[in-house]
Amino acid sequence: MKYQNITYSHEHPRIDLSIGKNDPDCLLNGYLDCIDELRDIHAKGVTRWVDCSNHGIGVDWENNKRIFEDVGIEIINSTGFYKTPFMPDYVSTASVEELVQIMLDDLAKGAKVIGEIGTSKNEWTKDEHKVFEAAVIAQKQTNAVIITHTTLGTLIKEQVDFFLEKGVNPKKVIISHVALSNDLDALRYALQKGFNIAFDTIGKTKYLPDETRIEFIKTLVKEGYTTQLLMSMDITRQSHLKKNGGVGYAYLLDTFIPMLERAGVSQETISTITSENFTEILEA
Template identity: 45%
Template sequence: MTGYTLMHEHTTIDLSGVKQDADCRLDCYEQTREEYRHLYELGVRRIVDVTNDGMGRNPEYIARMAQETGISIVQSTGFYKEPFLPERVYQQTVSKLADWMVSELCSGIQGGPRARMIGEIGTSKNCMTEMEQKVFQAAAITARETGAPIYTHTTLGTYALEQAEFFRAQGLPLDRIVLGHIDLSGDLDYIRRILDTGICIGFDTVGKNNYFPDEKRAEYLMELEREGRMGQIVLSEDLTRKSHLKEFGGIGYSYLFETFLPMLRAAGMKQESVDQMLIHNPARILGDA
């Protein structure tokens, strides 16, 4: 796959029921299509959509978006985190949940295209609940059986070392697992400790300055480049709300390329590091290389 890959996005998502906020139902097809077409012009050729069961996943919507924009959109299987888990997680065994994920990876989602990613599976702030542990166990079984990569959610970057230890204990290849939202930890030493395990991390909330400023993201990435750690990092924005789209006053999906990468380049980041995070690491994680 040539071109850039965004490793953690949502083409459409609906968390509005739990959050009681209509803004959390991202279903703006025309606006998203125009933004994705602009991403194509900027060199993006693939987006990993980590919307799964219980998050308002819509395989047909995504397939049509891919066809109309020219961007390959990787679909995902799995379950998110509490309180967004579907009833099947509470009712079924770990084995049954794994069987369901294996089926989506091997036979297709609702008769449509096959999933290629297990994700985003998540933990709560500073802990893994009993049901979240059930999902992680099912995901590990699925990954061993299918070889599929895993993308996780950490709440504000917490519980990442524990996630890494869980996957290590399961015997999974850590270089094909990405721990999400690690930029939100706001702790460079903690980030180093996570990277020391050999697992990959997402600086995947780029542009969400209300959580953590991009100036610090850039500062951290420049330091990690100096330390030779670019081979474990991927980038994305994780847009989830209508108000994140440009037409409604948000930064839009192109912010990473039009604002953040120029910030990195102005700070002295090498193009080979940018390519590592947006081309080569995604290719390895997704099994292209």
């Protein structure tokens, strides 16, 4: 089966983490660095990406427009601030209200997502808390989607509890990077509370084997959570590109989805996850 109208729910058409990580490998521009890979996945059914870059990590809406015009992949723009230490310096001194206004201005200009907003590994810093507080206010005023970052899959439960305490509609929240740690119970916790989760680090097997991700997805589908699942690659480095020896963007389509099929996940279920769920979240 050729899947159609696929959404990659967590990508970075342009991202620059090179200064914070002191590593030039972490500067990536999809238009300049891998346009052929993008044309390849578009030909294989990818019609939409969600850009999870934002202020401080190299977001470039004009770059997104060029990709759409030259490749045909629609890119959903985002607003917000990533995590410590990758936020602009002004986040530390700005008020929550000032951060809210930045988000609202971007949403008024066409952004549809607040994200990715993150927590650190097993730690939620003061500035990260401030960004989450601002995101809640902006989300309630606009009904935008929130996409979070969990560093190596930590603090999933804490993020869920925060949003519930603040009264955010869980249908509008996507918890990302959930399969970087081997903690299926944390995934279930988020799903049981009504949140969406993203298997968006497919191919990053140094953290967790893809066979484990397959088993997680298979289990959660059987438990009735199909409509709350998303998939993507989250390619952020030059070394992730196929031409540089990485798995490349098409790995999800050429390798991972066939693995799901062989594991017994139906094509209808895969189509729901890849082609329908993000639209449902947008419209919720």
